[in-house]
Amino acid sequence: xxxxxxxxxxxxxxxxxxxxxxxxxxxxxxxxxxxxxxxxxxxxxxxxxxxxxxxxxxxxxxxxxxxxxxxxxxxxxxxxxxxxxxxxxxxxxxxxxxxxxxxxxxxxxxxxxxxxxxxxxxxxxxxxxxxxxxxxxxxxxxxxxxxxxxxxxxxxxxxxxxxxxxxxxxxxxxxxxxxxxxxxxxxxxxxxxxxxxxxxxxxxxxxxxxxxxxxxxxxxxxxxxxxxxxxxxxxxxxxxxxxxxxxxxxxxxxxxxxxxxxxxxxxxxxxxxxxxxxxxxxxxxxxxxxxxxxxxxxxxxxxxxxxxxxxxxxxxxxxxxxxxxxxxxxx
Amino acid sequence: xxxxxxxxxxxxxxxxxxxxxxxxxxxxxxxxxxxxxxxxxxxxxxxxxxxxxxxxxxxxxxxxxxxxxxxxxxxxxxxxxxxxxxxxxxxxxxxxxxxxxxxxxxxxxxxxxxxxxxxxxxxxxxxxxxxxxxxxxxxxxxxxxxxxxxxxxxxxxxxxxxxxxxxxxxxxxxxxxxxxxxxxxxxxxxxxxxxxxxxxxxxxxxxxxxxxxxxxxxxxxxxxxxxxxxxxxxxxxxxxxxxxxxxxxxxxxxxxxxxxxxxxxxxxxxxxxxxxxxxxxxxxxxxxxxxxxxxxxxxxxxxxxxxxxxxxxxxxxxxxxxxxxxxxxxxxxxxxxxxxxxxxxxxxxxxxxxxx
Numbered sequence: 098x099x100x101x102x103x104x105x106x107x108x109x110x111x112x113x114x115x116x117x118x119x120x121x122x123x124x125x126x127x128x129x130x131x132x133x134x135x136x137x138x139x140x141x142x143x144x145x146x147x148x149x150x151x152x153x154x155x156x157x158x159x160x161x162x163x164x165x166x167x168x169x170x171x172x173x174x175x176x177x178x179x180x181x182x183x184x185x186x187x188x189x190x191x192x193x194x195x196x197x198x199x200x201x202x203x204x205x206x207x208x209x210x211x212x213x214x215x216x217x218x219x220x221x222x223x224x225x226x227x228x229x230x231x232x233x234x235x236x237x238x239x240x241x242x243x244x245x246x247x248x249x250x251x252x253x254x255x256x257x258x259x260x261x262x263x264x265x266x267x268x269x270x271x272x273x274x275x276x277x278x279x280x281x282x283x284x285x286x287x288x289x290x291x292x293x294x295x296x297x298x299x300x301x302x303x304x305x306x307x308x309x310x311x312x313x314x315x316x317x318x319x320x321x322x323x324x325x326x327x328x329x330x331x332x333x334x335x336x337x338x339x340x341x342x343x344x345x346x347x348x349x350x351x352x353x354x355x356x357x358x359x360x361x362x363x364x365x366x367x368x369x370x371x372x373x374x375x376x377x378x379x380x381x382x383x384x385x386x387x388x389x390x391x392x393x394x395x396x397x398x399x400x401x402x403x404x405x406x407x408x409x410x411x412x413x414x415x416x417x418x419x420x421x422x423x424x425x426x427x428x
Numbered sequence: 429x430x431x432x433x434x435x436x437x438x439x440x441x442x443x444x445x446x447x448x449x450x451x452x453x454x455x456x457x458x459x460x461x462x463x464x465x466x467x468x469x470x471x472x473x474x475x476x477x478x479x480x481x482x483x484x485x486x487x488x489x490x491x492x493x494x495x496x497x498x499x500x501x502x503x504x505x506x507x508x509x510x511x512x513x514x515x516x517x518x519x520x521x522x523x524x525x526x527x528x529x530x531x532x533x534x535x536x537x538x539x540x541x542x543x544x545x546x547x548x549x550x551x552x553x554x555x556x557x558x559x560x561x562x563x564x565x566x567x568x569x570x571x572x573x574x575x576x577x578x579x580x581x582x583x584x585x586x587x588x589x590x591x592x593x594x595x596x597x598x599x600x601x602x603x604x605x606x607x608x609x610x611x612x613x614x615x616x617x618x619x620x621x622x623x624x625x626x627x628x629x630x631x632x633x634x635x636x637x638x639x640x641x642x643x644x645x646x647x648x649x650x651x652x653x654x655x656x657x658x659x660x661x662x663x664x665x666x667x668x669x670x671x672x673x674x675x676x677x678x679x680x681x682x683x684x685x686x687x688x689x690x691x692x693x694x695x696x697x698x699x700x701x702x703x704x705x706x707x708x709x710x711x712x713x714x715x716x717x718x719x720x721x722x723x724x725x726x727x728x729x730x731x732x733x734x735x736x737x738x739x740x741x742x743x744x745x746x747x748x749x750x751x752x753x754x755x756x757x758x759x760x761x762x763x764x765x766x767x768x769x770x771x772x773x774x775x776x777x778x779x780x781x782x783x784x
Contacts, residue, residue, distance in 0.1 A: 200623060307631070307757060308638030336754070349486035349750075349757065350639065351513060354505040375570055382642050384508045 137262055139242035140224045141232065146240045146262060150217035153263045154210055154239070156198050158246050158406055159221030162256040164190050165272060165409040166265035172213035174198035174205070181369035182402055182410035203229040207238075215239045219262050221246070221255075223340070249341050250321035252406040269408070276408040279415050280325040290425045291327040296320075297360035297391070298330060300345060301367075301374040301403070309347040310380045312356050317344040319366045319403040322414040326422075331359065353385045362396035363389065364421070366403040373399070398422060463729050466722050470736035477743045478522065482514045484747045516641040519649075521746050521760075522739040524637070524701045525711060527652045529738025530659050531697035532712030533719075533730050537666050538690050539597040545713040546698030548601055549691070552707045553608040553615075554585020555699070556633060560615040563628040571643040574632060575703050579648070582699035585611065590691040594684075635708035635761030637746050648700040655696040656735060662689055663728035670727060708761045710768030711738055717775040741767070 135148045155163040156174035163170055164187045172195045183191060197209040202222045210218065218235050220227065223245040235241045244259050246252070260269035284291075298319045300311035313319045315330040318341070324330065334346040348356055357363055365377050373381065380386050391397060401417040402410060483494045489506045496502075497510035531546040539548065547553070558581020562568035568577045589607055593600035619626040668681040669690075676683050698712065719733035745763040752758045 307636065307759075309757070351485050351487040351509050355487065378570075379639065379642065384503075384512050385505060388503075388505055388508060 137242055139244055139258075139262070141227065141241065141243040144240050144242050146242060147216050147264075149264050150262075152213065152215045152217070154197055154213055154215040154218045155221065155259075155263070156205070156219070157202065157221035158252075158255070159219045159244065159259045160191070161187070161407045161410065162221070162259045162269075163219065163263055163265065164194075165407050166260040166263065166269040168260065168263035168265035170194055171215055172197035172210060175200050178404065179406075179410070182405055182407075182413055184409060187409065201229070202226045205230055205235075207231065207234050210235060211238050217242070217263065219244065219259055221259060223247075246406070247340055248316055248343055249318045249406075250316035250324075250344070252321075252411075253408075256407055272408045272412075276412050276415070279412060280322075283326040283415060283419055286419075287327050287422060287425065291422070292329055294329065294396075294425075295331045295359065295361045296323075296328050297332070297357040297363050298323075298400075299357075299363065299365040299377055299380050301365075301377050302345075307347075308350050310350055310353065311345055311347055311376065313345045315344065317341065319364065319400060320344075322403075322405060322411050323364060323400065323418050326415065326418055328364070328418075332356075350380065350383060350385065353380065353383065354388065357389055357391065360389070360391045361394075362398065362425075363391045364398045364400050367399040367401055369401055371399070371401060463722055463724065463726075463733075467729075467732055467736060470733065470740065474522070474736055474740050474743075477740050477747075478518050481518045481521070481743045481747050482510055485509065485514055485750055513641055516645075517637050517746070518743065520637050520640055520645065520704065521742045523649050523652045524705045524708065525739035525742030526656055526735045527697040527701040527738075528708060528711040529715035529734035529741075530656055530731055531694045531701070532714075533716040533727075533734040534659060534666070534690050534694050534697075535712070536716050537670050537727055537730070538687060538694070539601055540670065540672075541597065541601060542717065543713070544601065545709055546694060546701075547608070547707070547709055547712070548604040549694060549698070550585035550589045550604050550607040550611065551582040551695065551698045552702055552709065553611040554581040554583075555579075555702045556629065556707070557581055557585070557611040557615040559632050560618050560625055560629050563625040564618055564622050568628060571640070574628075575643055575648070578632075578703035578706075579699060582702055583695060586691070586695035586699060590688075590695070594687060594691065632706050634759040635702075635706035635764075636749070636757070636759040637705055637742075638749075638757055638759075640704060643704065645704055648704045651696050651700045655693045655700070658689070658693050659697070659731050660728065662686065662693065663731045666690060666727040706759075706761065708742070708764055710761075710764045710772075711741060714768040714772045714775070715741060717772060720775075 133148050134145050136143050137146045151169050152171045153163065153168050154172040155168070155170060157176070160173045160176040161179040161183065163173070164183070173191070175196050175198065176191070177200060180188060180191070195209065195213060197213055198205040216239050218239050218241045220230065220241060220243040222230070222243065224243060226245070227243055232241055232243075242262050244255055244262065246255060257266075257269065257273075260266050298313040298317065300313040300317065300319045302311050302318070313330075314333050315321070315324055320328070320330045334343065337343045365381070367373055367377065386392055398421040400414070400421055402414040405411040405414045479494075483489060483491055487506075487509055489510060493506045494510050497507040498515070501507050501511055528546060535544045535546055535548055536542055555578040558577040559568055559574055562573065562577035568574045585607060589600065589604045593603035619629055665681055665686045668676040668679045669683060669686055671679075673683050701708070715734050715738045716730065719730060719737050723730035723733055742760065742764065745767055746760045748763045748767075749758045749760045752763070
């Protein structure tokens with residue numbers, strides 16, 4: 098799957114967030130433990146869920162999190178965009194699990210969900226997109242918790258919350274620890290280089306047909322994992338919006354010099370296979386790109402797996418960043 | 429929008445004068461001077477609007493730098509923006525505006541229907557279908573792929589409509605409407621089944637002149653230039669055809685040949701314009717209406733004036749598309765429709781909706 102292909106879906110998510118001002122839910126769950134249930138704070142309110150769920154259905158962004166955390170899944174939605182970032186084991190699990198919904202929230206198959214006999218349903222879509230789902234119908238099958246994406250970098254908290262709801266924190270914490278150890282190791286490796294560099298990022302969710310590009314700042318898709326390694330992304334969006342609009346913007350290509358002219362180095366998103374997505378290619382083919390000081394200095398770095406939203410997939414992003422930044426150590 | 433309309437042999441107002449001009453090869457001096465004066469004025473306005481459009485954009489560039497970029501290129505960011513982004517865009521607006529306006533004038537003359545526009549030949553639907561199909565099959569990735577698909581789709585659709593409907597204007601209109609409905613329906617079904625294809629199509633479907641500077645435009649622009657020249661050469665023969673087939677036969681015009689050549693020209697003009705900029709329908713409908721009065725029933729003057737007013741309209745709409753939003757752009761097709769609707773109503777109320 099290319100980054101370009103998922104841009105529409107991400108755009109829909111961003112637009113939906115912008116329209117409704119959706120924010121992150123309170124990530125603190127309230128466990129009572131009475132009668133094997135607990136109250137869990139989600140986007141759709143405080144929900145009574147099983148303290149130790151045995152049959153979980155997950156959709157959207159919750160799918161890769163649950164698979165990675167070895168949650169007791171009995172049904173999932175299709176999640177093609179995450180396939181290139183899954184490990185072989187997780188991909189096999191993903192393919193084997195019954196699909197109870199399509200890529201879009203509105204493609205939920207309620208009969209298939211009911212047939213899976215879940216005791217918990219975790220919906221990983223933004224709160225506005227919940228309108229596409231008949232939540233009441235799902236609630237007649239099992240307790241429903243909605244935990245959707247907000248600012249791109251918030252995948253850490255959201256995935257924790259999703260795994261917590263499914264009672265799968267043990268494996269989750271194990272993978273998280275591995276990620277953090279690896280990030281710390283890389284941060285140490287690049288500590289004499291990265292913090293001194295003023296970085297900018299060109300994302301792949303822009304639409305080249307509109308003559309714009311995606312400028313990503315700190316805490317965005319293309320930057321948040323690099324920040325864990327010590328990269329410093331300068332600047333901020335001109336007019337902040339909710340969700341990903343708080344950390345990325347879509348200026349005209351004419352504004353490229355103004356946007357990235359002060360960057361010492363520029364990172365840019367590429368597809369998992371290393372190919373350059375169309376929106377980024379449009380920028381890189383421009384003479385304005387070639388005029389940028391960072392480009393003239395040869396300090397441009399591709400980053401793969403910028404869509405990572407789980408600790409496991411972000412480990413691949415760390416590897417990609419290490420591979421890309423390696424020349425910095427030789428200078 | 430296309431409407432099957434009047435196809436009678438009655439000569440519309442103004443057409444007899446044009447025909448007599450065509451037959452005699454002369455024209456009243458009193459008429460020619462205002463027409464020529466308007467045309468020259470239009471060309472001057474076009475040049476002025478084109479220069480202004482090069483100075484307008486997301487990044488402020490002073491008029492001095494604009495001139496310097498054109499005459500003394502140094503490769504600075506401002507110069508790159510003027511020479512490599514805005515100037516090609518202005519050139520594209522001129523070419524697309526002229527192509528759509530002249531295609532509109534030709535199809536309205538040929539169909540003898542004032543509500544006809546280039547899309548009547550199925551060009552837009554054909555291009556959209558090809559983009560959808562090409563995207564589904566993986567051919568329409570990138571600007572070059574989309575350009576190729578759009579050209580192929582528009583040409584094939586227009587050829588099919590022309591082949592079936594070439595015998596009469598009414599048959600042509602009905603064939604175009606029918607093919608458009610079929611292609612649009614099938615393409616819609618495909619897009620609903622393929623979300624990624626829908627993603628590609630939704631950006632293409634709103635015509636825009638933005639970001640075309642990197643696309644391979646030489647061939648479509650050359651095709652437009654040749655077709656515009658062809659339209660001028662054919663315009664005198666179309667004068668006779670505007671009177672109806674019987675009268676045209678009486679005047680010695682080769683009706684079948686003229687109609688076939690006109691269809692080819694419309695296909696090339698609207699197909700190339702749609703391929704490079706996406707669907708911008710209103711220009712082909714509104715411009716012939718606006719210049720009908722000054723053309724005074726003469727097809728050659730109608731085409732000449734369309735050739736000048738079309739680019740002006742598109743350049744103005746394109747400037748609007750760049751400045752209407754604080755960040756990003758409004759697609760030019762939206763601005764064109766926004767401007768074109770009131771203008772069309774005004775023109776129809778002021779001058780009526782009679783065809784040539």
